Amino acid sequence: MRAIRFETSGTAHVVDIPRPVPGPGEVLLAVTSTGVCGSDLAALRGTHPFRVPPLISGHEAGGRVAEVGPDVADVAVGDRVVVDPQRPCGTCDLCTTGGYHLCASKQMLGVAEWDGSFAEHVVVPAYTLVPAPDGVADEHLALAEPVAVAAHAVAQLGERRRERALVLGGGTIGALVARVLADGGSTVVDVVEPREHVHEVLRAVGATGVHRPDAALEPGSYDAVFVAAGVPALVERAFEAVAPGGAIVQVAVFNQAVPVPVGQLQVREIALLGTAMYTKDDFRTALDVLARHPGLADVLVSRTTSLEEGAAITTTMAAEGPGDIVKLVMVP
Numbered sequence: 001m002r003a004i005r006f007e008t009s010g011t012a013h014v015v016d017i018p019r020p021v022p023g024p025g026e027v028l029l030a031v032t033s034t035g036v037c038g039s040d041l042a043a044l045r046g047t048h049p050f051r052v053p054p055l056i057s058g059h060e061a062g063g064r065v066a067e068v069g070p071d072v073a074d075v076a077v078g079d080r081v082v083v084d085p086q087r088p089c090g091t092c093d094l095c096t097t098g099g100y101h102l103c104a105s106k107q108m109l110g111v112a113e114w115d116g117s118f119a120e121h122v123v124v125p126a127y128t129l130v131p132a133p134d135g136v137a138d139e140h141l142a143l144a145e146p147v148a149v150a151a152h153a154v155a156q157l158g159e160r161r162r163e164r165a166l167v168l169g170g171g172t173i174g175a176l177v178a179r180v181l182a183d184g185g186s187t188v189v190d191v192v193e194p195r196e197h198v199h200e201v202l203r204a205v206g207a208t209g210v211h212r213p214d215a216a217l218e219p220g221s222y223d224a225v226f227v228a229a230g231v232p233a234l235v236e237r238a239f240e241a242v243a244p245g246g247a248i249v250q251v252a253v254f255n256q257a258v259p260v261p262v263g264q265l266q267v268r269e270i271a272l273l274g275t276a277m278y279t280k281d282d283f284r285t286a287l288d289v290l291a292r293h294p295g296l297a298d299v300l301v302s303r304t305t306s307l308e309e310g311a312a313i314t315t316t317m318a319a320e321g322p323g324d325i326v327k328l329v330m331v332p
Contacts, residue, residue, distance in 0.1 A: 002016060006040075012044055023123075024071045027072060029081070030120065031119060031122055032064060033330070062132060063080075063122075064081075082144040082283060084130060086107075145286075150177040152278040154181055160246075161245075170202045190210075205300065221241065223242075244268040246271070248270060
């Protein structure tokens, strides 16, 4: 089968490898769409902590079940599904109490030990599958994973106020956080994003206001602030923007220590919340979002292409940045 291999040289190219065979408890998925994530680009650059080339990357995936291995129930050939790309240990306290997404021993799809979805087929445990509704097209199934990231981030607020929300960083995840907030009843969803060509996309996905980084926003006026870009200065800005009694949700990945004004957490009763990955419930929420907003994928996805062209574009994006691409999706 065809698959994209990431090389240590920083290039991605299509190779022919044997089609994998599902083992006990596993299924073979015919991939109908797979999305390129920032972690894929980091892997190709050689800067990702656990996605280390050479490897078959990719973890945003949906498709149709092509083959079922032994000891698999409730899954049939032809089922349309998306993949929760986490393979936890299944035995630790977190795994047995619903926190499997925080398992310290879990593996993610798209590492050297578990070939990813940048391929015609991928083998995954049957328990990772979430049924896809008819209202989401095959080529849009890959978007369930980033929407699940956004859904999980917003869910961290629990019952906290969110009428006025601010998203710092309008990339794919920031844009989807805005969509989930708007669906959840936030009346003000402001997004700060430096790339002006993305502003129209952000308005289309639900942002009520889109601002350049130098915009003057009213201090202490937002119930919830989401840090959705790995820029240390945004943490300080989040503390400036959040209202007393409000919450800051740290969404972006930081690879360095970032100062946090802990005194403000106490004096202003600010909640600083982390968010990591997602659970199956978040994928169900994500599929519901995609089904209710059939035009969302068309707004977010800048390019839908083949594995061959996708490999070349991914190589360029890793070396030079995303340019005008908000989201790249490949249809194997």
